[in-house]
Amino acid sequence: xxxxxxxxxxxxxxxxxxxxxxxxxxxxxxxxxxxxxxxxxxxxxxxxxxxxxxxxxxxxxxxxxxxxxxxxxxxxxxxxxxxxxxxxxxxxxxxxxxxxxxxxxxxxxxxxxxxxxxxxxxxxxxxxxxxxxxxxxxxxxxxxxxxxxxxxxxxxxxxxxxxxxxxxxxxxxxxxxxxxxxxxxxxxxxxxxxxxxxxxxxxxxxxxxxxxxxxxxxxxxxxxxxxxxxxxxxxxxxxxxxxxxxxxxxxxxxxxxxxxxxxxxxxxxxxxxxxxxxxxxxxxxxxxxxxxxxxx
Amino acid sequence: xxxxxxxxxxxxxxxxxxxxxxxxxxxxxxxxxxxxxxxxxxxxxxxxxxxxxxxxxxxxxxxxxxxxxxxxxxxxxxxxxxxxxxxxxxxxxxxxxxxxxxxxxxxxxxxxxxxxxxxxxxxxxxxxxxxxxxxxxxxxxxxxxxxxxxxxxxxxxxxxxxxxxxxxxxxxxxxxxxxxxxxxxxxxxxxxxxxxxxxxxxxxxxxxxxxxxxxxxxxxxxxxxxxxxxxxxxxxxxxxxxxxxxxxxxxxxxxxxxxxxxxxxxxxxxxxxxxxxxxxxxxxxxxxxxxxxxxxxxxxxxxxxxxxxxxxx
Numbered sequence: 001x002x003x004x005x006x007x008x009x010x011x012x013x014x015x016x017x018x019x020x021x022x023x024x025x026x027x028x029x030x031x032x033x034x035x036x037x038x039x040x041x042x043x044x045x046x047x048x049x050x051x052x053x054x055x056x057x058x059x060x061x062x063x064x065x066x067x068x069x070x071x072x073x074x075x076x077x078x079x080x081x082x083x084x085x086x087x088x089x090x091x092x093x094x095x096x097x098x099x100x101x102x103x104x105x106x107x108x109x110x111x112x113x114x115x116x117x118x119x120x121x122x123x124x125x126x127x128x129x130x131x132x133x134x135x136x137x138x139x140x141x142x143x144x145x146x147x148x149x150x151x152x153x154x155x156x157x158x159x160x161x162x163x164x165x166x167x168x169x170x171x172x173x174x175x176x177x178x179x180x181x182x183x184x185x186x187x188x189x190x191x192x193x194x195x196x197x198x199x200x201x202x203x204x205x206x207x208x209x210x211x212x213x214x215x216x217x218x219x220x221x222x223x224x225x226x227x228x229x230x231x232x233x234x235x236x237x238x239x240x241x242x243x244x245x246x247x248x249x250x251x252x253x254x255x256x257x258x259x260x261x262x263x264x265x266x267x268x269x270x271x272x273x274x275x276x277x278x279x280x281x282x283x284x285x286x287x288x289x290x291x292x293x294x295x296x
Numbered sequence: 297x298x299x300x301x302x303x304x305x306x307x308x309x310x311x312x313x314x315x316x317x318x319x320x321x322x323x324x325x326x327x328x329x330x331x332x333x334x335x336x337x338x339x340x341x342x343x344x345x346x347x348x349x350x351x352x353x354x355x356x357x358x359x360x361x362x363x364x365x366x367x368x369x370x371x372x373x374x375x376x377x378x379x380x381x382x383x384x385x386x387x388x389x390x391x392x393x394x395x396x397x398x399x400x401x402x403x404x405x406x407x408x409x410x411x412x413x414x415x416x417x418x419x420x421x422x423x424x425x426x427x428x429x430x431x432x433x434x435x436x437x438x439x440x441x442x443x444x445x446x447x448x449x450x451x452x453x454x455x456x457x458x459x460x461x462x463x464x465x466x467x468x469x470x471x472x473x474x475x476x477x478x479x480x481x482x483x484x485x486x487x488x489x490x491x492x493x494x495x496x497x498x499x500x501x502x503x504x505x506x507x508x509x510x511x512x513x514x515x516x517x518x519x520x521x522x523x524x525x526x527x528x529x530x531x532x533x534x535x536x537x538x539x540x541x542x543x544x545x546x547x548x549x550x551x552x553x554x555x556x557x558x559x560x561x562x563x564x565x566x567x568x569x570x571x572x573x574x575x576x577x578x579x580x581x582x583x584x585x586x587x588x589x590x591x592x593x594x595x596x597x598x599x600x601x602x603x604x605x606x607x608x609x
Contacts, residue, residue: 121522125569129520136518141300142568 022155023108039092046084339471364405377422473585
């Protein structure tokens, strides 16, 4: 039986289902786009401000990894996810759920009526007539009228294209900003940013430029006040002469005049006293590097 | 079972009937629509106007284009109930004398009861009972009134001496109270030109049959109405019972009348569902004779229509 041959009441029911589906689609489109936008914004903010309360890496629960291993057969050893991504994911999911709930709370047919006012009263009446299971000639006439009008309307109006385009534009901007923040390693708060030497991970350091001494060596301390003394003897091996791996030191065969006792102290460094010293050291380092590069 | 094609045909004929009536009645479009609404909703109307505004011509024209019997009752203080409903008379036959019921003027499809407030309460009650029950009982016999049956009662807002005002319980039985106002200048000029040149009566065609009107009355009751619109009509009527400016509000009969009249108006205008404009257009005609204003509202010069309008906002 073709669509046209079906009873008009049945066709009306199908049309109402289609209208409700359109409203669902519109709600999902809005919710997904907004959720993605807020996911990216949250990710950006957490990455930029790096609040101390949010850990840099969060371990994936074993139950989850076990499930993944069971399904995929892949081997996973203690996988972690960035804390910022996890927070952003939570924000995105909450946004998705809340927006869907808010948008679907209003009757779907009324949402369609709001953007198609010409058909509003007829559609609402048809909806109520269908709910009351009216099948009189007048009801049939109403259904036919509404079906004819629905053919002239569209559910596209349910989606505000300008609003959607604005959100997509924001998504694009925030995406670019996220890439930029990741590239320059921006950290606005005093947290441990990704890639810093003390980030607590075993990841290789990718930064090859000159760094501040504090960031390399950790907190400064008084070099005069090591709290553990070790005695060591150092003997020269005579330059290019091969060394017997089994040879014990101090050696009687040494040719150097370095047989005296040495008193060692624990390694340490002095924090930069002022900006001029730091700049001077940085300048020396740069020159040394340039010389090395010139030699090679 | 009627098809949507039958409905289209009747609605088209109703439009033709309105066009025919307009050939003779200048202006008064809303009054005309309300009269037809009353017929389609199987109700009755109380028409208030000054003399000389074409009430009789209008009702007679409606009867002409709709193939309905028409009768007119001029109410006077000495009019007896049997003068309206009919009476038993002795008639000479071949078998001898026999009592025969002679039907009164109420036995017509369209009855114009002119100046109903000039009849005595007893006669008014007889007329209104016939209007409500759609039947007349005389000498123990019950006689059904013809269908469709429509009473248009008129009353004059001025010259109240020697009149018996209809009590609220009686006016509640009229579905609509229609106010006829004076025509504007252009309309009055057309009326003068129309009725002072050529033939005295502009001819109209009969476009609707009795059966079609009864079919239309059946369809009207089936016109779908959205739940929220029906709720709006009911809430409006209920608010008349709570409003401070109204001493006595409208009864549930008013709620039924408002919804049914709205359905009839939707049908008259070719629609298949009730629209909010139907309720807004008919709220005042349905309610204005069913509410009694508080004396303070009257002192401030408010009319029933003003209060109803404020209730709708």
